[in-house]
Amino acid sequence: MSQQKTAYRSAIIQIIADPKEVDIEEAYRYFEDGLLVVENGYIVDVGDYIETLAKHNGDMAMVNYQDKIITAGFIDTHIHYPQTGMIASYGEQLLDWLENYTFPEEERFKDPEYAKKVAKIFLNELASNGTTTALVFGTVHKQSVDMFFQEAQRRNLRMICGKVLMDRNAPDYLTDTPECGYNDSKELIEKWHNNGRLSYAVTPRFAPTSTPEQLAMVGQLLQEYPSVYMHTHLSENKQEIEWVKSLFPDREGYLDVYDHYGLLHQRSVFAHGVHLSDCECQRLSDTGSAIAFCPTSNLFLGSGLFDLTRIENFGIRVGMGTDVGAGTSFSLMQTMSEAYKIMQLQQQKLHPIKSLYQATLGGAKALYLDNKIGSLEVGKEADFVVLEPNATTLMKFRMQQTKTLEEKLFVLMSLGDDRTVHATYVYGDLAYKNE
Structure with a gap:
């Protein structure tokens, strides 16, 4: 486990609630230019890049994931x-x-x-x-x-x-x-x-x-x-x-x-x-x-x-x-895609925010671990994944047509697989990097 305080700059999506219980827009926070700060295996800060950076003294390593999206593992x-x-x-x-x-x-x-x-x-x-x-x-x-x-x-x-x-x-x-x-x-x-x-x-x-x-x-x-x-x-x-x-x-x-x-x-x-x-x-x-x-x-x-x-x-x-x-x-990305199709066959919709909830915070709640993992919240263990929205030629072209975050997430879930995973962090340490 890395002891050094490290900040990761990227687009960041925080799932904070079940979309079944709140309006979709209240189920998540999105920072288009965000900063995730990790120390001793735990999340110590997360938010807008400029605002979050200003709260720290600069005594931390910086990792830049430009054009990527960070979400909970x-x-x-x-x-x-x-x-x-x-x-x-x-x-x-x-x-x-x-x-x-x-x-x-x-x-x-x-x-x-x-x-x-x-x-x-x-x-x-x-x-x-x-x-x-x-x-x-x-x-x-x-x-x-x-x-x-x-x-x-x-x-x-x-x-x-x-x-x-x-x-x-x-x-x-x-x-x-x-x-x-x-x-x-x-x-x-x-x-x-x-x-x-x-x-x-x-x-x-x-x-x-x-x-x-x-x-x-x-x-x-x-x-x-x-x-x-x-x-x-x-x-x-x-x-x-x-x-x-x-x-x-x-x-x-x-x-x-x-x-x-x-x-x-x-x-x-x-x-x-x-x-x-x-x-x-x-x-x-x-x-x-x-x-x-x-x-x-x-x-x-x-x-x-x-x-x-x-x-x-x-x-x-x-x-x-x-x-x-x-x-x-x-791949839970592919699993989310199949879940959407199962719901479609029953004349029901599965919103991409709901899919991401099920694969992160929903899973943590099912395991009674939501006090430790499942979302990018201060005090939780720093298990997170860096997603590459432009992982393939088709995805890159399709992403250029998207207009909202929800549409971008749906494309990720529909077309994504292991190629979409740029990096995986476990307890604050890099566990996988797609070179």
Whole structure:
């Protein structure tokens, strides 16, 4: 972490509120010529260049990002690091896709060196796409999480990860037991949770791959360690939902399985939630649980269209997730583009300011980290991304036609990808530069 006070001059966009709760123009601040001042890993000032510079004595390094845009680092609320090597696997829906592609690849993570290799590739991809925080699935192998956390800690990243728990309906080479799952999770929690910028998530894969005994064990861990996260999947696919009903006939529905074992609380994040009843939505809201909206994987696996407006009307916290490897890109820019299309298919609009909110401050709120990250506010950790609006010939030409900031952001989200990310900063230090 750099100790020197450093000021970054650029156009700066600050997301400060959810556009659902305030008028669009009140949801953000924009400084066409702005200054972001960072010291000891934290934001100490931000505002108009001339006004902000005048408040300091000039005893700071200056970095000029002319014709760029600085915003908060992106937050990915659902992604699988072990699926990096099988992204873009052809032609299956969820359950067959798991059997044919996911499980064979995850077996390789019994080798710690392979896990370490993939963790490095994975975190490099996040950085090059402007993602500074993620909620991450490991594999059933304890060492896969150890390797991930070691690499994340070396880079001083704010990351959340957990060992997958599966004790049935999966290949023998990927199953554990309630007892060993408990012991491994407990050891990992005590080693990594709140270790620097790292946090732990208890991670049952999804209800069909855990016995009632294992789900009860997850609830026990959440009681013993109330500050950890709980990360799993929910109502992604209609065939999956029917499978859950057949496995848990005494429960009222998919969410009730998790609820019965005490898995709903303020740091529970459920990926997808495409097919939820009103009662399930209300229960998620009442418990402070969150949903990760994963548009690219929902389209890729043919799972369905997530109704963001309906979910938010229940007061549920929602973050954005790439869901690599069913998701087809590490880029939250591309994910925002797919989210817009999903809303269009439901005759709804997704404003570019709202998209940026979901990928930054909305994700931080879903993870209960908005007091630390998610926006460029004084006192928050200095995780931020420098965007290049003219990254390609087409984008440069298209930007010349734009008349407003909102139009410029929409072009970024529609045409942008990793080429749009000029630089990524983690805790005040340069983590990636697009040379």
